[in-house]
Amino acid sequence: MDQPFDLVIIWAGIIGFAVMMYVLMDGFDLGQGILYPFAPDDHSRDIMMNSVAPVWDGNETWLVLGGTGILAAFPLVYSVLLPALYIGVFLMLAGLIFRGVAFEFRFKANTTKYLWDWAFAGGSFVAAFAQGAVVGAYVQGFETNNLVYVGGPLDWLTPFTIMTGLGLVAGYALLGSTWLIMKTEGELQQWAYKITPILLIMVLVVFGVVSIYTPFVDQGVLNRWFNGVSIIWLLPVLALYCAFLIFRAVKKQQEGMPFVATMGLFLFTYLGLLASKWPYIVPPDYTLWDAASAYESQLFLLLGFLFVIPIVMAYIAWSYWIFRGKVKGGYH
Amino acid sequence: MTFGGAMELDPLILSRIQFAFVVCFHAIFPVFTIGLASFIAALEALSLKTGNPLWQRLSKFWIQVFAVVFGMGVVSGIVMSFQFGTNWSNFAYATANFFGPILSYEVVTAFFLEAGFLGVLLFGRDKVPQGVHLFAAIMVAVGTFISAFWILSANSLLHTPDGITVENGLYYVDSWRDAIFNPSFKFRFLHMGIAAFLTAAFVVAGVSAWYLMNKREVEANKKALSMSLWMILLLAPTQVVVGDFHGVNTLKHQPMKVAAIEGHWETGTGIPLLLFAIPDKEAQENHFEIGIPKLGSLILTHDWEGEVKGLKEVAPEDQPPVIIVFWAFRVMVGLGTLMVLFGLAGLFLRRKQRYLECRPFLNGLRMMSFAPFIAVLAGWIVTEVGRAPWLIYEQMRHAEGLTPSLTGGMALFSLTGYIFVYAMIFSAGVFYLMSVLRGGLETANAEQIDSDVEKAQRPISAANANLDGGL
Numbered sequence: 001m002d003q004p005f006d007l008v009i010i011w012a013g014i015i016g017f018a019v020m021m022y023v024l025m026d027g028f029d030l031g032q033g034i035l036y037p038f039a040p041d042d043h044s045r046d047i048m049m050n051s052v053a054p055v056w057d058g059n060e061t062w063l064v065l066g067g068t069g070i071l072a073a074f075p076l077v078y079s080v081l082l083p084a085l086y087i088g089v090f091l092m093l094a095g096l097i098f099r100g101v102a103f104e105f106r107f108k109a110n111t112t113k114y115l116w117d118w119a120f121a122g123g124s125f126v127a128a129f130a131q132g133a134v135v136g137a138y139v140q141g142f143e144t145n146n147l148v149y150v151g152g153p154l155d156w157l158t159p160f161t162i163m164t165g166l167g168l169v170a171g172y173a174l175l176g177s178t179w180l181i182m183k184t185e186g187e188l189q190q191w192a193y194k195i196t197p198i199l200l201i202m203v204l205v206v207f208g209v210v211s212i213y214t215p216f217v218d219q220g221v222l223n224r225w226f227n228g229v230s231i232i233w234l235l236p237v238l239a240l241y242c243a244f245l246i247f248r249a250v251k252k253q254q255e256g257m258p259f260v261a262t263m264g265l266f267l268f269t270y271l272g273l274l275a276s277k278w279p280y281i282v283p284p285d286y287t288l289w290d291a292a293s294a295y296e297s298q299l300f301l302l303l304g305f306l307f308v309i310p311i312v313m314a315y316i317a318w319s320y321w322i323f324r325g326k327v328k329g330g331y332h
Numbered sequence: 333m334t335f336g337g338a339m340e341l342d343p344l345i346l347s348r349i350q351f352a353f354v355v356c357f358h359a360i361f362p363v364f365t366i367g368l369a370s371f372i373a374a375l376e377a378l379s380l381k382t383g384n385p386l387w388q389r390l391s392k393f394w395i396q397v398f399a400v401v402f403g404m405g406v407v408s409g410i411v412m413s414f415q416f417g418t419n420w421s422n423f424a425y426a427t428a429n430f431f432g433p434i435l436s437y438e439v440v441t442a443f444f445l446e447a448g449f450l451g452v453l454l455f456g457r458d459k460v461p462q463g464v465h466l467f468a469a470i471m472v473a474v475g476t477f478i479s480a481f482w483i484l485s486a487n488s489l490l491h492t493p494d495g496i497t498v499e500n501g502l503y504y505v506d507s508w509r510d511a512i513f514n515p516s517f518k519f520r521f522l523h524m525g526i527a528a529f530l531t532a533a534f535v536v537a538g539v540s541a542w543y544l545m546n547k548r549e550v551e552a553n554k555k556a557l558s559m560s561l562w563m564i565l566l567l568a569p570t571q572v573v574v575g576d577f578h579g580v581n582t583l584k585h586q587p588m589k590v591a592a593i594e595g596h597w598e599t600g601t602g603i604p605l606l607l608f609a610i611p612d613k614e615a616q617e618n619h620f621e622i623g624i625p626k627l628g629s630l631i632l633t634h635d636w637e638g639e640v641k642g643l644k645e646v647a648p649e650d651q652p653p654v655i656i657v658f659w660a661f662r663v664m665v666g667l668g669t670l671m672v673l674f675g676l677a678g679l680f681l682r683r684k685q686r687y688l689e690c691r692p693f694l695n696g697l698r699m700m701s702f703a704p705f706i707a708v709l710a711g712w713i714v715t716e717v718g719r720a721p722w723l724i725y726e727q728m729r730h731a732e733g734l735t736p737s738l739t740g741g742m743a744l745f746s747l748t749g750y751i752f753v754y755a756m757i758f759s760a761g762v763f764y765l766m767s768v769l770r771g772g773l774e775t776a777n778a779e780q781i782d783s784d785v786e787k788a789q790r791p792i793s794a795a796n797a798n799l800d801g802g803l
Contacts, residue, residue, distance in 0.1 A: 057406070061443050067413045068439045071424060072432025079425035082417030083735040089418055090746045093411050094753050100407050101757045108764065147425070149735075153742045294429045294504055301433040308440045315448065 007298040011073040012281075012288050014305060018069060020270055022062035023131075024175070024263055029056040031176020033099055033124020034169055036117060038195070044188045045117065051183045051327040053103060058316060060096065072301045076147060076291035080282050083149045084142050085134055085156050092130035099123030125169060132168025135273070136161030139214055141283040160213060167206030171266065174199040178246070178258035183327050196250050196258060204243060207269065211236065214276060218284070221276045232275045239268035341740025344731055347419040350747040352716070354411055356709050357754050361405030363708050366480055366525070367532025368398050369473035372453075374559075376466040386552040392457075393776035394536070396768055399454055404761045408754065413439065419743070423723055423733030427503045430496060430511055431486055438482035445475030477525070484524055488517040490724050491715070492585045498727065515585055519578035520715075526571045527711070530671060531704035533563040538701030539769060541694040549773045554688060557697075561678035561687070568671040575668070576631070582715075583632050586725060587641040588650070589718035592657040594628055595621075598642040603628040611654040616644060652720040660713040667707040674700060 029052035039045050071078045082089055102120035109116055133156060140160065143151035177199055180192035215222040225232065242264035249257035279287040292298065372394050379387035413435065416424040424431070452460060452468035460468075489496075495510025496503050505511050537560035540553040583590045590596075595611045595618050596603055604623035611618050629638040643651050674697065681687035687694075719725060723733040768776075 060410075061439075064410060064413050064439050065436075065443065068432065068436040071413075071417065071428055072436045075425050075428030075432060078417045078428070079421040082414060082424075083421045083737050086418050086735075086738070086742050087745065089414055090749055093414060094749060096410060097407055097753055097757060100410075101760060104403055105760055105764065149421070149737045151737065153737075153739060293432055294502075296505060297429040297433050300505075300508060301436050304433075304437055304440055308444055311448075312443060319451075 007295060007302065008288050008292045010302065011069075011292070011298055014302075014309075015066060015069055015073060016274065018062050018066040020267065022059070022066055023270070024266060025059035025062065026056070027172045027266070028052065028175040028179040028259075029059055030099075030124045030128045031172040031174070031179065033120045034128060034173045035176050035180075035195070036121040036124070040187060040191050044191070047184055047188055047327055048180065049103065049106060049120070051180065054323045055316075055319060056103060057100070058319065060100070063096075069301075069305075073293055073298055074281060074288065074291040075293050076286055077281055080142055080144055080147075080149045080286075081134075081138075084151060085137060087153055088130045088133055088137075088156055092127045092134075095123040095125070095127035095130065097123070099127065124172075128169045128172045129165040132165035132171075133157065133161040135168065136164030136210075138277070138283065139164070139210070139273070140217065144282065144285055147286075160217075163206060163209060167203065167210070170199055170202040170206065174203055174246075175259070175262050175266070178262045181250075182256050182259045185326050193250055193253065197247060200243060200246055203265075207239070218276075220280075220284075224276060232272070235268050235272040235275060239265050239272065242268065341744055343738040343740045343743040344734055346740060346743035346747050347734060347738065348730060350419065350743065350750060351415060352713075353747070354408075354415060354750060354754075356712065357758070358405065358408040358412060359708065359712065360705050361401050361408065362476065362480070363524075363528050363705070364531050364535065365398060365402050365405060366473075366476040366528035367530070368394065368401070368535070369469070369476045370529065371532050371536060371559075372398060373466070373469040373473045376462075376469045380462050380466050386555060389549070389552050389773050389777050390556055393773045395454065396776050397765065400761065400765050400768060402450070404757065407757060411750065418746070419735055419738060420723075420733045421735040423728065426501055426728070426733075427724070429503055430489065430505050434482055434486045434512070438479055438486075441475060441478045441482065445472060445479070449475065480524065480528070481521065484521050485512045485514070485517055488520050489514050491520075491582075491719060492516040493724055493727060516578075516581055519574070519581045522574050523571070523578050523711075526567050526574060527704065527708050529563065530567050530571060531708065533560040533567065534671070534697075534704045535701050536560040537564065538698045541697040543772060544688060545691065545694050545698075552773055554685075557687070561675070561682075564671060565675035565679050568668065568675045571668060572672065575665075579632065580634075582718075583640070586719065588643060588646055589652060589657065589715070590632065591641060591643045591645075592652045592654045592718055593661045593714060594632075594640070595654065595658045596628065596640060596642050597644050599639065599645060600642065601629065601637045601639045602626045603640050605631060606658075609658065611658050613648065613651065613654050616648065650721060652718050657714055657718045660710045660717070664707050664710040664714060667703045667710070670700070670703060671707075 032048045032052050036045060036048065039048060067078075098119045100123075102116045102123065106113060106116035106120065136158070137156040140156075140158065142149060143155065174196065177192045177196045181189055181196065184192070215225060242261045245261035246258050246265070249261060277283055279289070281288045281291050372391055375387050375391040375394065378384070379391060416431070416435075449468040449471040452465065453472050456468065457465055489511060492515040494514040495507040495512075496505055498504075536556055540557040540560065543549060543553040544557065579590065579593075592611075594603070595606045595609045597616055597618070602625070604625045605627035606618070606621055606623040608620060608622040609618040610620055626636050629640060630636050632638065632640055643654065677693060677696075678687055681690055681693060721729050721731075723730045
């Protein structure tokens with residue numbers, strides 16, 4: 001078929017956007033679960049869960065949309081990464097299911113409430129860790145032969161991916177704590193102000209280690225950063241500037257800025273990662289174009305996505321508008 | 333693949349068990365919500381048209397049941413979209429040009445439905461005009477059907493591939509219309525749609541019968557029971573006819589599946605309809621056959637002397653596991669027959685509303701609440717196991733679709749994991765559903781003590797009951 005324009009680039013944009021949306025949005029609600037065991041008291045936990053309850057499942061739909069979107073647009077990613085990350089994917093799904101059910105049942109429970117607290121906290125931690133390990137595994141690359149994954153079941157689990165896993169746990173906790181600064185008041189907000197700098201330092205440590213480590217495992221990344229386009233150096237600079245903004249905003253006790261700056265930190269780190277690996281989507285061997293599905297299939301689905309994604313975005317904006325303002329505690 | 337004997341961890345068998353387990357577990361929720369959504373839309377329409385408050389009492393209660401079941405369906409469905417990649421990566425890669433867009437469209441539809449209308453249906457009764465609420469109810473019902481449309485289209489293509497060509501092991505779509513509306517799609521969609529309505533009808537009938545036996549909310553539950561009995565009377569026989577058409581379509585495209593259903597080894601004319609047999613694949617024959625002469629040919633070919641192909645037309649390794657298909661089919665048909673009989677009994681007892689007093693009938697309906705779920709799962713086993721050893725009929729075997737790097741240990745790990753996770757959420761869900769059912773229309777229509785504003789706006793939050801009975 002005639003190919004008037006390169007759909008691969010458009011689809012890379014759509015999938016990249018969906019992944020970023022997922023990370024930012026599910027990030028702050030997974031963060032609530034990660035912070036759960038450390039929350040000041042049970043009443044705070046009620047508020048924390050309430051602050052994300054209306055939106056979390058919409059947030060998670062980006063994951064399912066991204067999953068099937070990748071199958072449709074870049075099937076090689078789907079058929080190499082999922083087998084390579086088999087155990088991790090299972091842990092992530094189990095974690096997401098546990099915390100999803102906890103959302104539904106915690107408010108309905110009385111004597112068994114603490115069990116749902118643990119399901120929520122444990123599920124969130126495991127899911128966040130598994131996702132962070134996936135990022136690390138992507139940096140490491142995948143052992144393939146003739147378009148098929150040929151590595152072992154635990155190749156993805158290395159000291160490096162354990163660190164990226166814990167890094168994302170800290171990162172989601174940071175999104176969660178800055179979300180709480182924005183959405184709550186009083187004692188819980190003060191607690192969130194207190195823990196935010198600690199979480200930020202943890203994130204920056206991982207950020208630093210990954211930045212130093214990555215160029216050493218991948219010659220391509222080294223060349224990209226030290227012999228390539230120097231404009232990409234802007235990305236880590238902007239990320240660090242966001243970190244500085246978070247510190248300053250917390251010190252000044254600003255309410256919205258810490259969350260916005262944290263999203264900026266995630267965005268620029270994510271773009272930096274993509275810039276390092278571009279155009280490899282199944283590193284080290286396959287590019288976006290190697291991994292793409294047929295032009296007709298990408299076109300067939302694009303028509304639906306172009307129609308639906310704006311509606312979904314409008315709905316999301318609307319539901320956040322409905323639940324704007326501070327969350328109040330309630331008795332259940 | 334070896335049969336019998338070898339008991340080492342076979343990733344192929346374990347992956348098939350895992351897929352079957354996850355699909356069966358997931359399927360029971362949508363099959364109920366598809367029918368229930370339409371029932372709720374009907375209740376809302378009646379409420380708007382007649383102004384009779386009983387319709388709204390019923391609707392408020394069944395929306396709560398819907399909310400719980402829908403929530404469980406969503407949670408159990410997340411796993412589905414990843415399983416094709418984790419366990420069946422060769423299949424996923426080869427067929428992504430078709431299945432990728434189709435499954436994505438299903439997600440997009442569900443997204444769209446959840447985004448727009450579910451919230452209004454569950455939480456908007458007092459916030460929007462009644463007409464808008466009815467519209468939301470209709471859109472949720474339509475949405476469930478569109479979701480089913482995409483999933484069944486994808487499934488049908490595995491049975492009757494069309495509109496696609498294979499090049500270097502990759503599938504390309506030539507005609508989206510032929511591929512989506514492949515030859516078995518319309519029969520499967522109709523059969524499944526009616527099954528969903530029958531499921532909802534039997535659950536509503538069973539629950540209403542239970543309330544009537546305890547004299548709870550008699551006026552409202554009488555209406556619900558009457559409605560569902562008409563539905564059963566109309567649809568149970570219709571399902572028999574549609575099932576027959578589906579069977580004839582299967583005979584044309586997948587003769588070996590039909591041969592396994594019939595337990596029929598030799599090609600021949602005037603074949604009997606077997607009521608009982610123990611098919612033995614090893615010996616390539618049946619034991620303890622009991623059958624009605626020539627009826628098999630009549631049903632399948634609509635001719636007493638029609639020729640029907642037997643299993644021996646293909647090599648034993650290309651035959652499906654006969655005994656599973658044979659008996660699953662008989663379970664499905666047996667339950668279907670029972671459903672027809674309950675429909676007729678309802679008609680017979682309708683004069684002077686005798687069905688409201690007839691305790692054995694009400695008790696029977698209560699038991700029959702579970703029958704459609706078993707029938708649906710048995711039907712899926714017939715069609716899916718009957719496709720074996722083919723993943724895509726006569727094009728790709730299960731073994732060819734499997735993830736090459738998958739080991740038996742990994743598959744066992746995830747299989748036991750999923751069983752554990754699903755057992756947990758299923759017990760919590762069913763336990764909670766039971767408390768919604770015990771609460772009944774009375775609790776569903778009670779004024780809520782705590783303010784709605786401070787409650788989490790979650791599907792299950794739409795229900796009023798408590799999980800563990802405390803206060």
